[in-house]
Amino acid sequence: MASARKSRGESLLLRYLVLGTWALVCLLPILWFLSIGFRPRTEVITPQPIFWPTFSLDAWHLLMSDWPIAMYLRNSVIAVAGSVVIDLILAIPAAYALARYDFKGREDIGFYILSTRMMAPAIVAVPIFFLFKTLGLLDSVWALMLIYAAINLSLVTWIIRSYMLDIPKELEDAARTDGASDLRILWEIIIPACLPGIITAAVIAAIFAINEFLFTLLIASTANAYTMSVALANFTGGSDGIIYNAIALVSFIAFVPILILVILIQKHLSRGLTMGAVKG
Amino acid sequence: MASIHLQNIVKRYGGFVGVQNMSLEIADEEFLVLLGPSGCGKTTTMRMIAGLEVPTDGKIMIGGEVMNDVDARDRDVAMVFQGYALYPNMSIYENIRFPLRMRGVPASEHDARIRQAAEMVELGAYLDRKPAALSGGQRQRAALARAVVRQPQVFLMDEPLSNLDAKLRQSMRVQIKHMQRQLKVTTVYVTHDQIEAMTLADRIVIMNKGAIQQVGTPDEIYSDPANTFVAGFIGSPPMNLIEGTAQGGRFNAPGVSAPCPSNVQGKVTLGIRPEDCRIGGDNVQGLVYGVEPTGDTTYLTVLAGTKKIEVKAARDYRSDIDVSIGITFDPARLYFFGQDGERIRGVA
Amino acid sequence: MPTDAPSVLAKGVAQAAPIRPTQPRRRRSPALRKAFPYLLVAPAVAYLLVITLYPGLFAIYQSLFVVKFLTWTWAGADNYTTILQDREFWAALGNTAIIGGISLCLQTAIALTLAYFAYRDPLIRGWRIVYLMPMLFMPSAVAFIWKLAFNDGRVISDLLGRLGLIEGNVDWLGSIWLSRMTLIVADVWQWTPFLFIIFVAALQGQDQEIEEAARLDGASWPKIFWNISLPMMRPVIVVAVTLRGIDITTMFTNVFVMTQGTPGGATETMSYFIYRQGFRMFNFGYASAASVLMLILTIIIAQTVVKRAFHSGKS
Numbered sequence: 023m024a025s026a027r028k029s030r031g032e033s034l035l036l037r038y039l040v041l042g043t044w045a046l047v048c049l050l051p052i053l054w055f056l057s058i059g060f061r062p063r064t065e066v067i068t069p070q071p072i073f074w075p076t077f078s079l080d081a082w083h084l085l086m087s088d089w090p091i092a093m094y095l096r097n098s099v100i101a102v103a104g105s106v107v108i109d110l111i112l113a114i115p116a117a118y119a120l121a122r123y124d125f126k127g128r129e130d131i132g133f134y135i136l137s138t139r140m141m142a143p144a145i146v147a148v149p150i151f152f153l154f155k156t157l158g159l160l161d162s163v164w165a166l167m168l169i170y171a172a173i174n175l176s177l178v179t180w181i182i183r184s185y186m187l188d189i190p191k192e193l194e195d196a197a198r199t200d201g202a203s204d205l206r207i208l209w210e211i212i213i214p215a216c217l218p219g220i221i222t223a224a225v226i227a228a229i230f231a232i233n234e235f236l237f238t239l240l241i242a243s244t245a246n247a248y249t250m251s252v253a254l255a256n257f258t259g260g261s262d263g264i265i266y267n268a269i270a271l272v273s274f275i276a277f278v279p280i281l282i283l284v285i286l287i288q289k290h291l292s293r294g295l296t297m298g299a300v301k302g
Numbered sequence: 303m304a305s306i307h308l309q310n311i312v313k314r315y316g317g318f319v320g321v322q323n324m325s326l327e328i329a330d331e332e333f334l335v336l337l338g339p340s341g342c343g344k345t346t347t348m349r350m351i352a353g354l355e356v357p358t359d360g361k362i363m364i365g366g367e368v369m370n371d372v373d374a375r376d377r378d379v380a381m382v383f384q385g386y387a388l389y390p391n392m393s394i395y396e397n398i399r400f401p402l403r404m405r406g407v408p409a410s411e412h413d414a415r416i417r418q419a420a421e422m423v424e425l426g427a428y429l430d431r432k433p434a435a436l437s438g439g440q441r442q443r444a445a446l447a448r449a450v451v452r453q454p455q456v457f458l459m460d461e462p463l464s465n466l467d468a469k470l471r472q473s474m475r476v477q478i479k480h481m482q483r484q485l486k487v488t489t490v491y492v493t494h495d496q497i498e499a500m501t502l503a504d505r506i507v508i509m510n511k512g513a514i515q516q517v518g519t520p521d522e523i524y525s526d527p528a529n530t531f532v533a534g535f536i537g538s539p540p541m542n543l544i545e546g547t548a549q550g551g552r553f554n555a556p557g558v559s560a561p562c563p564s565n566v567q568g569k570v571t572l573g574i575r576p577e578d579c580r581i582g583g584d585n586v587q588g589l590v591y592g593v594e595p596t597g598d599t600t601y602l603t604v605l606a607g608t609k610k611i612e613v614k615a616a617r618d619y620r621s622d623i624d625v626s627i628g629i630t631f632d633p634a635r636l637y638f639f640g641q642d643g644e645r646i647r648g649v650a
Numbered sequence: 651m652p653t654d655a656p657s658v659l660a661k662g663v664a665q666a667a668p669i670r671p672t673q674p675r676r677r678r679s680p681a682l683r684k685a686f687p688y689l690l691v692a693p694a695v696a697y698l699l700v701i702t703l704y705p706g707l708f709a710i711y712q713s714l715f716v717v718k719f720l721t722w723t724w725a726g727a728d729n730y731t732t733i734l735q736d737r738e739f740w741a742a743l744g745n746t747a748i749i750g751g752i753s754l755c756l757q758t759a760i761a762l763t764l765a766y767f768a769y770r771d772p773l774i775r776g777w778r779i780v781y782l783m784p785m786l787f788m789p790s791a792v793a794f795i796w797k798l799a800f801n802d803g804r805v806i807s808d809l810l811g812r813l814g815l816i817e818g819n820v821d822w823l824g825s826i827w828l829s830r831m832t833l834i835v836a837d838v839w840q841w842t843p844f845l846f847i848i849f850v851a852a853l854q855g856q857d858q859e860i861e862e863a864a865r866l867d868g869a870s871w872p873k874i875f876w877n878i879s880l881p882m883m884r885p886v887i888v889v890a891v892t893l894r895g896i897d898i899t900t901m902f903t904n905v906f907v908m909t910q911g912t913p914g915g916a917t918e919t920m921s922y923f924i925y926r927q928g929f930r931m932f933n934f935g936y937a938s939a940a941s942v943l944m945l946i947l948t949i950i951i952a953q954t955v956v957k958r959a960f961h962s963g964k965s
Contacts, residue, residue: 195387
């Protein structure tokens with residue numbers, strides 16, 4: 023008994039050593055980067071790093087005066103929110119069909135939708151660039167919205183499908199004998215019953231949309247359509263070099279809402295990230 | 303309300319036959335129970351009546367009208383499910399109201415109807431709750447109220463009690479029967495539980511492997527089984543079925559000997575219910591295999607040859623195992639079945 | 651539960667007038683019944699076809715031309731013959747495999763280790779939030795964090811120097827492996843949580859009774875993990891690692907921000923190669939040829955690895 027207890031104590035020490043180390047690995051760069059956001063530029067890039075910071079709101083003033091950060095934020099919100107709405111409108115009926123109807127080609131259609139997620143953005147970058155150029159949609163938030171929607175459609179469909187599969191079939195049968203039509207069943211029974219899945223899908227799609235970089239870079243080539251993500255890349259602005267303190271500040275402005283969203287759906291996160299394949 | 307006619311119904315799933323060539327007449331106001339082991343096609347049959355499945359072949363009529371391609375929502379049948387199937391996002395009130403809304407009942411009538419239905423199942427105090435906040439029995443009663451509220455032509459009940467514990471099952475059984483008599487609605491009830499079938503049914507339909515084995519009142523099913531399947535399925539413990547040979551008015555099997563009608567010849571199966579056996583005598587010569595007192599009665603298992611025979615004994619009967627014992631059969635209660643399993647009726 | 655056992659039934663509904671359908675019964679045509687699910691999936695599929703099939707066909711078409719600004723000159727298979735002899739193309743393919751492969755292995759190992767220690771820990775909720783944080787930064791922000799830490803701010807050199815491990819500044823972009831390592835560090839830091847979250851969920855979802863039975867049989871936790879938990883979560887690992895692996899092969903942002911392919915193309919990934927050919931050198935035909943080749947590779951991987959992973963991932 024004594025030896026068992028001893029080994030248990032040792033493994034506990036090892037456990038907290040390992041877990042604590044990785045916690046530091048996660049947090050230290052973040053805290054350090056946060057401190058960058060509140061330092062003068064001269065302190066950020068120096069021959070020798072300065073570890074005791076001087077507090078400064080330089081970056082904040084720069085953002086407020088020189089960079090239309092409010093517009094970037096607005097662009098991000100419109101493009102991301104719009105794309106999520108498009109995704110839900112398209113994905114919910116598709117997920118319902120994939121989860122609930124037995125039809126020829128169901129497996130193939132489902133896998134095709136899934137496989138679009140595998141496509142590297144770079145593969146379609148050139149054609150999409152030309153497509154939007156022809157349509158006159160370059161430099162527009164609408165183009166970003168359509169792109170984000172396309173990128174996330176497979177994910178949203180599969181997550182919602184997974185949650186719909188969990189709804190007992192009896193519920194639909196009951197609604198049908200109660201006199202409801204297929205679309206009414208979808209609207210009044212299925213959608214409310216899989217609301218957690220829909221919210222999870224929406225949040226994860228929003229995060230991926232916020233994170234999207236390559237298309238945003240290609241399509242939003244003028245400041246009018248910049249989103250937070252591309253705006254960041256453009257703080258590498260010309261003769262001034264990379265304005266790190268402004269970048270840090272913008273990163274945290276985007277980080278906070280994402281953190282809140284993720285905490286809201288924490289329980290469903292693993293299921294969402296695996297497109298429903300793993301039930302958490 | 304309505305009678306139901308099934309004419310040569312067939313349901314195939316690819317190569318698998320779910321229901322084969324089934325014909326059945328269900329009278330108006332009748333309480334009919336479909337009974338059978340799982341996978342026997344009873345639920346499929348009910349779902350075809352509901353319109354949730356389309357028969358591959360044959361005709362379904364409700365109230366004299368052919369229903370084959372009428373949507374489930376227009377068949378005017380109400381269904382109660384094993385898992386209750388209450389809409390989790392709606393309160394009990396909204397659950398009961400749902401069929402009224404879907405059927406375009408004027409909104410002014412809703413409240414009165416919902417409250418009447420809820421009173422009927424004694425759920426009046428729970429109307430504001432969500433299904434998750436109710437116990438199993440309350441949920442099933444809410445499901446009943448939802449079926450009752452719109453006064454359908456037909457009630458369909460798919461194992462409504464099998465998720466409840468034994469005590470609750472008994473009280474719900476009485477309630478369902480009372481309600482059916484009161485409302486006089488044609489009811490089809492699916493179960494694998496023979497007690498439910500015996501207690502509820504006007505008539506029982508016993509199914510196996512997609513085919514009807516016997517249709518009859520509970521009495522007929524119990525005391526006049528059509529074949530070995532029905533005989534072995536009904537009764538608890540079920541009828542003893544002993545394989546042996548009959549010759550010249552005598553049935554013989556290892557350790558068993560009994561009289562039989564003269565038209566019973568060759569390889570046959572003898573059937574005798576445990577309660578029609580008495581201890582003593584010489585129809586069976588065997589050893590005591592086990593004794594199971596249950597309180598109000600004692601079950602005795604006798605080993606005759608390699609065959610175990612169940613006997614219902616007096617409540618105070620006790621014995622050690624491996625003791626020699628003789629059993630007498632009630633000669634009026636012997637059943638004989640041919641090699642195909644069908645009953646051989648004695649010549650009077 | 652006394653409320654579950656009603657004794658007497660109230661009368662009432664029996665008198666209510668039965669409701670009969672007001673409109674004639676709808677008879678649904680079998681054709682519509684069959685078409686209905688297709689109608690439901692059609693919009694989503696159409697949308698995806700526009701965004702994948704159209705670009706695919708466009709890329710195939712464009713890859714047959716030399717595109718200089720607005721003039722397209724027919725080139726037949728020239729782009730492909732050139733590209734298959736282009737050392738930069740093969741290097742990009744190799745880099746993607748090397749950087750992605752190392753990164754994926756590290757992430758999987760770290761995530762499994764952390765999950766093993768964390769999933770039975772009472773503080774699991776706290777660990778999860780902390781470990782999750784790097785993943786919640788925009789990838790471009792993460793790239794900048796590490797660009798500053800490695801290169802521009804020299805923080806890592808300085809820290810390593812203070813520990814006495816190195817002297818002076820390291821030129822991280824000067825060496826092939828150091829440059830690749832910075833990309834790997836950034837990717838591991840940001841995406842290990844992805845695997846961690848999934849692994850922990852899988853471990854927590856496992857049947858506790860099996861672990862308890864093994865514990866009663868005298869097995870130690872490492873043994874239980876290795877012999878019981880790990881085999882049981884294999885399908886989950888396969889799905890998670892496959893998804894992560896796919897994302898890694900498309901690595902672009904970190905390269906774009908941190909290394910731009912230096913030194914000498916040693917950190918140029920496939921995505922960056924296509925980007926550079928198309929949008930830096932304006933060889934659109936050539937970039938399209940590269941896209942088509944990468945697309946073919948993607949389809950092969952999707953049809954083999956991913957299809958299997960998702961089938962085994964479902965119970």
